[in-house]
Amino acid sequence: GAVVSQHPSRVICKSGTSVKIECRSLDFQATTMFWYRQFPKQSLMLMATSNEGSKATYEQGVEKDKFLINHASLTLSTLTVTSAHPEDSSFYICSSLKGKETQYFGPGTRLLVL
Amino acid sequence: GQQLNQSPQSMFIQEGEDVSMNCTSSSIFNTWLWYKQDPGEGPVLLIALYKAGELTSNGRLTAQFGITRKDSFLNISASIPSDVGIYFCAGRGGSEKLVFGKGTKLTVNP
Secondary structure (H helix, E strand, C coil): CCCEEEECCEEEECCCCCEEEEEEECCCCCCEEEEEEECCCCCCEEEEEEECCCCCEECCCCCCCCEEEEEEECCEEEEEECCCCHHHCEEEEEEEEECCCEEEECCCEEEEEC | CCCEEEECCEEEEECCCCEEEEEEECCCCCEEEEEEECCCCCCEEEEEECCCCCEEEECCEEEEECCCCCEEEEEECCCCHHHCEEEEEEEECCCCCEEECCCEEEEEEC
8 A cells, every 4th residue: 555644633723724734645756646525424525636846726616715735745735724714624635646546545634613 | 527326325234244335437437446434534445446347356355347347346255343434436537536436334243
C-alpha cells in the first residue's frame, strides 16, 4: 500500500475562523491529489482535484473561494476552509493518486465548527 | 453522469460465513477499486482491478472486474469479527476521478 497522512486529525474552531488541513503523500510523489467530504453514514463526495503547480479543479457546487486548495509540492496539498460556519462541520479526507489508476486515502480530519 | 449501484446496503452475518457484495455501473469503467472504511478513519484500499475479467485475491478477499466493464464483485470468505466496517466500491472511467458506491455496511456476529 501507500501512506498518506493528514493533519490535524480533528479540529474544533469558532464560527468565522479559518482552518487549514494538510495532506501529505509520504512514500510517493503525487502530481494529483483529491479532497473529499463525507457526511455521517454517507459515501465520499469529491470536492476538488488538486494539481501540483496549478489551480485546483472544483466540483460543481463547491465554492472555490471558501475551500482554498494549494498543492505547492509533489507531497503536500492543503485545504483551507475560510470563514467556517457550523454547516461546514464534516469529515474531510484527502487522497493521493499513484500512477494514473489508484488513489490512496489519508486518515481524515474531523472538523467541528461551533 | 456516471453512477454506481452498490448492493446490498447492509449485511448481518455470523462469524465464519462467506460474504458477497457487488457494484454495477450505468457506463464502462477502466478501473475498479474496493475500499474498507472503519468509523472515523479514511478508506483503506483492499483490491485494485485494472482489466476486464481480472480476478484478484488478497488473503480472504477476492474481487473480479466484470467482463462487460460495468460491474465488479467482492467476496470475503470465512468472515471474522474484524471484517466489520463499510465497504465501498469505486470506479474510474475516462478521467482520474473516482465514482463511489454508497457502501455496504457489514456486521459480523461472533
